[in-house]
Amino acid sequence: TSPLDVAKIRDDFPILNTQSASGRPLVYFDNAATTQRPNAVIDAMSRCYREYYSNVHRGIHTLSEASTGAYENARATVASFMNASTTSEVVFAAGTTAAINTVARSWGDQNLSSGDVILLLISEHHANIVPWHQLAERVGCRVEFIAINDDFLIDDEAVASAIQTHQPKLFAFGAASNTLGTEYPVKRWTQLAHDVGATVLIDAAQAAPHWQLDVQDWGADFVVFSGHKVCGPTGIGVLWGRESLLDSMPPFLGGGGMIDTVTTDGFTSHSLPEKFEAGTPPIVEAIGLEAAVKYLLQIGMDNIHAHERQLGSRADAGLREIAGVRVIGPTPKHKGGINSFVVEGVHAHDVSQFLDGQGVAVRAGHHCTMPLHNAIGVSATSRASCYFYNTIDEVDVFLQAVSDVRDRFAKTGRRRRSRESRS
Numbered sequence: 001t002s003p004l005d006v007a008k009i010r011d012d013f014p015i016l017n018t019q020s021a022s023g024r025p026l027v028y029f030d031n032a033a034t035t036q037r038p039n040a041v042i043d044a045m046s047r048c049y050r051e052y053y054s055n056v057h058r059g060i061h062t063l064s065e066a067s068t069g070a071y072e073n074a075r076a077t078v079a080s081f082m083n084a085s086t087t088s089e090v091v092f093a094a095g096t097t098a099a100i101n102t103v104a105r106s107w108g109d110q111n112l113s114s115g116d117v118i119l120l121l122i123s124e125h126h127a128n129i130v131p132w133h134q135l136a137e138r139v140g141c142r143v144e145f146i147a148i149n150d151d152f153l154i155d156d157e158a159v160a161s162a163i164q165t166h167q168p169k170l171f172a173f174g175a176a177s178n179t180l181g182t183e184y185p186v187k188r189w190t191q192l193a194h195d196v197g198a199t200v201l202i203d204a205a206q207a208a209p210h211w212q213l214d215v216q217d218w219g220a221d222f223v224v225f226s227g228h229k230v231c232g233p234t235g236i237g238v239l240w241g242r243e244s245l246l247d248s249m250p251p252f253l254g255g256g257g258m259i260d261t262v263t264t265d266g267f268t269s270h271s272l273p274e275k276f277e278a279g280t281p282p283i284v285e286a287i288g289l290e291a292a293v294k295y296l297l298q299i300g301m302d303n304i305h306a307h308e309r310q311l312g313s314r315a316d317a318g319l320r321e322i323a324g325v326r327v328i329g330p331t332p333k334h335k336g337g338i339n340s341f342v343v344e345g346v347h348a349h350d351v352s353q354f355l356d357g358q359g360v361a362v363r364a365g366h367h368c369t370m371p372l373h374n375a376i377g378v379s380a381t382s383r384a385s386c387y388f389y390n391t392i393d394e395v396d397v398f399l400q401a402v403s404d405v406r407d408r409f410a411k412t413g414r415r416r417r418s419r420e421s422r423s
């Protein structure tokens with residue numbers, strides 16, 4: 001049984017009580033792409049705009065003080081959500097992608113050079129690949145990948161041996177794969193990389209929504225995530241970095257807010273975290289993110305994880321029983337609420353469109369993990385990703401719809417060209 005009162009939780013999310021375009025109840029299973037927002041988030045943002053919105057850190061008028069206070073309170077709440085030891089380490093960025101690019105430009109340009117190695121997992125999201133390819137083009141370093149085995153897993157030995165072989169300067173990996181659903185042992189792998197003196201960046205985009213983040217326990221050097229995947233707004237995310245490391249890095253974006261002094265000859269940087277927050281920051285988004293993480297904490301990260309693991313394992317088992325369906329991912333023991341799959345003879349886009357007609361929203365494509373799809377030898381998959389507000393009944397609606405897919409498409413044999421799909 002689930003530790004959550006899901007019926008009560010669903011009342012907090014207006015969109016979950018809407019109907020799909022097909023006129024059926026909406027089954028929202030695209031949570032790995034983005035989550036939905038509870039009233040607590042929508043109301044907190046709307047209250048700010050209605051009652052105390054102003055720019056931060058600039059004016060000394062009452063409204064500016066109110067919004068500055070709220071913005072800094074949001075930072076303190078997010079710091080405690082991640083168990084950061086100080087708010088100086090919590091930089092608001094536009095999202096995971098922006099945070100990783102900031103590290104690549106600032107820390108990467110300063111610390112990597114020709115012959116150095118950046119080590120990644122083959123399951124990385126493009127956001128944790130492309131900035132490193134770009135860095136490699138700039139400074140001449142190399143990007144290496146750790147492969148998955150036939151069970152879609154990466155074991156400790158493979159990680160340890162890649163680290164020994166490549167002696168990377170940076171080991172950057174997703175705490176959980178947005179395609180395979182695999183949850184990786186963040187603390188152990190961080191330790192293995194630290195043993196050879198590597199810096200470690202954790203892409204927690206698929207972890208922050210589901211497990212208790214603990215940057216001090218993990219021991220990594222950078223941890224990043226996005227607001228919109230934790231029931232918060234788009235346009236905001238977090239770059240957490242070890243204080244001494246952030247202190248030693250040059251600012252990436254220059255402009256207002258990030259300086260101490262500016263003269264006709266140059267500038268000096270502000271202290272942390274403002275040094276990395278040039279320009280007007282995402283003020284209302286930070287307030288929304290605070291409301292979101294408070295909402296998650298009130299439900300309880302352990303409860304969230306337990307509930308979605310139940311849904312995920314039921315979906316996994318059900319998919320494996322349907323003839324012609326192949327699950328692209330490890331067994332439930334190793335993953336959370338994400339299940340990617342292919343239906344023999346039917347393109348993933350057709351699967352997704354058929355499911356949409358049944359009211360079930362799933363993602364189709366490469367989910368921004370092309371190297372992983374190439375390694376597996378499939379060009380596209382369908383992905384069902386659930387969250388704490390989903391129900392077992394919804395999993396059953398989804399499974400019924402998938403089992404109907406083949407009957408429908410076996411007759412027509414339609415194919416669709418692969419399109420770029422964001423995740």
Ligand code: PMP
Binds near residue numbers: 095
């Ligand atoms: N990393 C992972 C593992 C993700 O799942 C995503 C979003 N799909 C990202 C990075 C990129 O996040 P954003 O688009 O919010 O910057």
